[in-house]
Amino acid sequence: MSLVGSADVAVVGLGAVGSAVARHLAEGGARVIGLDRFRPPHDRGSSHGSTRITRLAIGEGDAFVPIVQRSHALWRELEARTGETLMTTTGGLVIASAASDARPYHGQAGFFEQTVRAAERFGIAHERLSAHEIRRQFPAFMPADDERGYWERDAGILVPERCVAMQLQQAAVHGADLRYGVDVSEIAAAHEGGGATLVTDSGPVVAAHVVLATGAWLPAMLPAAAGARFAVQRQVLHWFATDMPVLYEAGRCPVFIWMHGGEGQAFYGFPKADAHAGVKVATEQAEHVTTPEAVQRAVSAQETARTFDTHVRGRLRSLSARSVHDATCLYTSTADGRFVIDRHPTLANVTVVSACSGHGFKHSAAVGEAVADGLLGKTPRVDLSMFATLAG
Template identity: 35%
Template sequence: MNNHYDVIVVGLGAMGSATCYHLASRGAKVLGLERFDLPHAQGSSHGYSRHTKTVVYVDTPFEPFIERSFELWRLLEGETSQQILVTTGYLLMSDSGSWDQLRGKVRHEVLTSDEVAYRYPQFTLPDDYHGLYDPVGGLLRPELGIASHLIQALRRGAEIHGREAVTGWKETAHSVEVETGHARYSADQVVFTGGSWTDRLIADLGITLTVSRQPLAWVWPARNAASFDVGALPIWQIPAPEYDGEYYGFPMMPDHPGFKLALHTFGETSDPEHLDREARPEDEEEVRKCLRRFIPDADGPLTAMRICMYTRTADEMPVLDRHPAHDRVTVGCGFSGTGFKFSCTFGEWLAETALGQPNTIANDTFRFERLLGAANTA
């Protein structure tokens, strides 16, 4: 077979694009396959902005990955002369919680409700709320991040195909064969980073990925619009206990009209092929509740809505691992609505693993084993 590669990457969203970049940077012969456009708005990595921050990951398995991610985003910016990470600070507002465990570990400030009101009068908080401020938090530009990873992979010799869906694959004694509607390819290794479409790959293990519909909204502030611009406002987060979730949002950027906010929760479930991508009145009402209660000056006319997806595992933790039944297959999936910020470093881990190289970051947690145990006892 002439179409032979060191590694084929299937699915070129956040994780797959970063994996192609890191593979090509290590001199591998890479083929990347994506069923949609590059980039696209059918998955979980569109909408102009994503959060990144450090304080919420201290003393968790994510901590070394988030630290590494800031290094890798800045390296990618240096290679591309693009601003992918915009430092804004991150403000978590809540009526509960203690952050004593952060002392001496990461830069942060704990603010009273009066201090939040003085510094950020855009928010109207009850007196019993307080704030946690992370000065290194910021927003990532997902479409630009994906495009930058892919362009740099291409410049390093990777072969990237958009609009070429994988229709089948099999592992042989000497390779993995991947078939599309256009051709048949082989590789020493394959990496599956198909997002919400990964479920079928691991169904035989008894592991289920749950896909949920996630609306995003933009409004034009009713008053004091300049106070919501980037430079005047951090990325932010406020609990939404009535939805068992959290509201979150971003300052306004010059490349899209409106103040973006959304509700982070695992809502209506769906198959990715049949996800309702049309915005509904109740989608808008969810964010209006936040605006009326906490950010009344921003409660202006709607400018846009978009629908993305979350894909979560049973414990809402990702999987980065070799497939338990296929030695030539590595899988990244189940990022549970928090994955984009880690994509540059998760892609690095997937590339190193596929090539059999030592991992820059040890990964003892994000393995199939924990889910297989739960599946076998269910």
């Protein structure tokens, strides 16, 4: 087979992370080939479903705060450049009781209190609300008396499909060669100082450096011990019907995370912000470990009923148990909820980037910029060194 391309950097996987890396590499003057087995944005991986929560005080750990702050600046800059709306500020509410906050959320016990402390440390505009104040300010929510809220003014919604599409558009504008429908099956050779050869179904691609950003497909592309750091988990999203849509309009309803301590511990949701008639609500499930090939994409009526009964009933006013739309999506999770951004454990010139564990989208713009800057020989604006945990 003849060589189909050569570049300074080949970016494999052009979802949230890969599109950001490709954009910033191309803008920095690198010769970039971007490869994806599908045509992002698509609904086979982790970056679909119309909405993602973004919040600034990060309960997963203070180290994430500068990353999301830089990402917000990048999303706004991308909006100004493209004329697209990518991020809408709706405010954000985290609800928990003292007991439910003792259980881990995204790998962190005390997520609520850590969120409050991060807001205080970083000067992020916020308020603490009692259950009574939550009910008064946001009539969609019906918290119990022992629950309380963390309210963040500048939290909101990202539109993942549009973010990915606009990053790819900018990458292409700056000269990136983006190829869709190309499946990378192997990194055949990676020579010290001599680049790497990718085996694809369209022929080999040679690059001085490779960035592997293949999301839920990443674990199977790594040596077994490294791949075992990740679990791919099926997640289910529901859009429930309401007869009081006004309660869920942006402006009256923020994005929210609700840790109520019951089965599955928590759920989250959004004001009405997409084309579907219902209100989007989702849970996080660790038990459905799967692969992108084997995952059951259809959502059963029993699953919808279980989500409604376990989480929604008695908490969100006026939602009916009838979903108008359901979808599945894939988490690629690590045991501690951290990202993995490191050199490949055995191949020189290959960087692995996974902004994963169910909270990576909001950070992905700055992660992509920092990875690109590192490869371009510039000082990255945010510190990703704590995620270099793969090589051991």
